[in-house]
Amino acid sequence: MNERTMHDLKKLGFYTLIFIVIVWMGLPLLVSTLYAFGTPDDYYNPHRIIPLHYTLETTKMLLFTLGGWEALKNSIIVAVLAIIISFILGLPAGYAIARFIFPGKDTIKLGMLALKVFPVPIMAVPLVMLYIKLHLIDTLLGVALAHSAASLPLVVLITASIFSGTSAELEEAGMVFGLTRFQSFLRITLPLALPGLAAAAMFTFVGSWNEVFAASVLTFSHRTLPALMLTLMETAPDYYKFAAAFIMAFPAIVYVAIARKYLISMWGIALK
Amino acid sequence: MAKKVSKYAPYLLVAPAIIYLAIFIGYPMIEGIKLVFYENGGFSLATVHRAINNYYFWPALKNTLGLVAIIVPTQLILALVLALAMNKVFKGRNVALTLLIIPMTLSDIAAGLIWYSMLSPSGFMNKLLLNLGLIHSPIQLFGYQFHTREFIMLVFVELWRSTVTIFVIVLAGLQMISHEYIEAAEVFGAGYWTRLRHIVIPLLKPSIQTALLLRTIYAFSIFGIVWVLVGRDIPVLAGEAYYQVTQIKDYGVGAFYALLIAIMSLATGAVYLRVTRSEYLEVRR
Numbered sequence: 001m002n003e004r005t006m007h008d009l010k011k012l013g014f015y016t017l018i019f020i021v022i023v024w025m026g027l028p029l030l031v032s033t034l035y036a037f038g039t040p041d042d043y044y045n046p047h048r049i050i051p052l053h054y055t056l057e058t059t060k061m062l063l064f065t066l067g068g069w070e071a072l073k074n075s076i077i078v079a080v081l082a083i084i085i086s087f088i089l090g091l092p093a094g095y096a097i098a099r100f101i102f103p104g105k106d107t108i109k110l111g112m113l114a115l116k117v118f119p120v121p122i123m124a125v126p127l128v129m130l131y132i133k134l135h136l137i138d139t140l141l142g143v144a145l146a147h148s149a150a151s152l153p154l155v156v157l158i159t160a161s162i163f164s165g166t167s168a169e170l171e172e173a174g175m176v177f178g179l180t181r182f183q184s185f186l187r188i189t190l191p192l193a194l195p196g197l198a199a200a201a202m203f204t205f206v207g208s209w210n211e212v213f214a215a216s217v218l219t220f221s222h223r224t225l226p227a228l229m230l231t232l233m234e235t236a237p238d239y240y241k242f243a244a245a246f247i248m249a250f251p252a253i254v255y256v257a258i259a260r261k262y263l264i265s266m267w268g269i270a271l272k
Numbered sequence: 273m274a275k276k277v278s279k280y281a282p283y284l285l286v287a288p289a290i291i292y293l294a295i296f297i298g299y300p301m302i303e304g305i306k307l308v309f310y311e312n313g314g315f316s317l318a319t320v321h322r323a324i325n326n327y328y329f330w331p332a333l334k335n336t337l338g339l340v341a342i343i344v345p346t347q348l349i350l351a352l353v354l355a356l357a358m359n360k361v362f363k364g365r366n367v368a369l370t371l372l373i374i375p376m377t378l379s380d381i382a383a384g385l386i387w388y389s390m391l392s393p394s395g396f397m398n399k400l401l402l403n404l405g406l407i408h409s410p411i412q413l414f415g416y417q418f419h420t421r422e423f424i425m426l427v428f429v430e431l432w433r434s435t436v437t438i439f440v441i442v443l444a445g446l447q448m449i450s451h452e453y454i455e456a457a458e459v460f461g462a463g464y465w466t467r468l469r470h471i472v473i474p475l476l477k478p479s480i481q482t483a484l485l486l487r488t489i490y491a492f493s494i495f496g497i498v499w500v501l502v503g504r505d506i507p508v509l510a511g512e513a514y515y516q517v518t519q520i521k522d523y524g525v526g527a528f529y530a531l532l533i534a535i536m537s538l539a540t541g542a543v544y545l546r547v548t549r550s551e552y553l554e555v556r557r
Contacts, residue, residue: 123300238392242389
């Protein structure tokens with residue numbers, strides 16, 4: 001075998017791999033989307049591999065009769081609250097870790113690191129008792145508080161690394177010209193750190209949007225989207241499952257399509 | 273020069289976050305231990321007995337550990353191959369990359385339901401194979417009697433869903449490796465596999481460690497995907513915790529299962545921190 005055929009074979013092998021990846025990742029998304037809007041008759045017809053008749057009935061039913069729309073709104077509220085809470089608490093901590101030298105700093109960093117990968121939703125079981133006492137059970141705020149605890153360590157670590165990246169000298173220059181430390185943080189450091197903070201916010205949002213364990217254990221009527229679907233799908237007919245999958249997956253797919261370029265570097269760095 | 277700040281300033285900035293974590297992680301942890309070990313005002317192992325003697329407990333523990341042991345190593349290999357492939361420039365890279373990272377923003381519930389459209393008795397795969405004449409009746413993947421098939425299916429769907437976590441970390445690691453190392457090795461005649469084994473993989477080690485830790489810990493609390501696809505046919509620890517709390521209202525047993533997952537996660541994290549600790553400490557100060 002000469003070098004040329006060898007090269008072609010390698011190329012063929014490589015593109016076969018890529019083809020498999022595209023089909024393996026893409027086909028289920030495509031099929032479930034088609035099935036979400038296919039009629040039940042087409043789904044149960046053994047000869048219709050791909051549905052020919054489409055309907056919005058199932059999706060409408062799921063959204064407007066079974067509470068999907070309400071749950072979707074709840075999910076957004078919880079995720080936004082989680083961002084707000086974890087940023088209010090996390091930003092100052094991240095800033096302190098980046099800018100100051102103080103005893104105990106390494107311990108705090110290590111602690112955050114350990115908690116970053118701790119499955120906080122698991123803590124939801126004992127939280128139920130606390131929430132009953134505090135009247136937080138079955139409230140969106142309660143779920144948001146639990147989700148904030150899950151993302152807070154990550155927010156602290158990300159903001160710490162962002163603030164270490166923005167120059168302390170610029171901030172100090174601002175202080176020389178008469179700004180207080182807080183003013184110079186607000187006018188100089190914060191704008192510089194904004195893109196990184198946006199990444200951290202998106203990360204918190206996605207985490208909260210998808211979290212199901214705490215959301216299901218801590219609520220019974222005010223469900224977030226995954227929590228609602230978890231209970232609904234136990235008894236729903238098959239075609240409802242595909243509509244549910246679509247309702248949950250659609251925002252995610254649009255988001256990835258728009259933000260792909262940032263996502264990879266952001267996640268690569270955020271998770272490290 | 274910086275203005276002199278009070279030496280308490282950093283502590284004041286850090287305190288809210290730490291107090292918050294103490295309330296929402298520390299307190300539930302203690303409360304959880306109390307739920308498990310205290311009964312009628314005294315130490316008691318009754319809850320532990322109830323939890324361990326539950327018919328579903330040992331299968332749940334076995335399944336959870338089994339899923340982790342099969343899924344995580346397979347994902348590492350898959351993610352490495354994919355990251356090495358995606359680190360090249362080629363036609364269709366953007367499409368492949370977009371598709372690969374979609375599951376990262378997908379909930380496990382959604383991922384499970386998406387795959388149900390492929391695998392259900394009237395699903396895409398069955399109908400495709402039937403109409404191609406390759407099978408004569410649908411292949412059944414769901415139902416308690418198909419226990420093994422359900423387990424294998426869970427592994428496949430989890431591979432589809434969460435390999436991306438390792439993939440993005442490894443890819444980011446790959447992109448940080450300086451070309452100079454690779455080129456230097458090439459100059460000295462190192463082939464692709466030699467470069468991979470002696471330069472790329474060793475330089476990727478921190479990324480691989482992080483990714484493995486993350487995936488292992490998340491995998492211990494595997495829940496949603498199992499619950500929507502097979503329910504309690506394949507019991508897992510987090511699923512049993514959910515079941516005990518929401519259906520049986522036995523918070524003690526639920527807390528025991530949750531605590532067990534927490535302990536396994538902490539143990540994994542501790543091992544990891546021991547290995548990588550030095551990287552995070554600021555020795556130069």
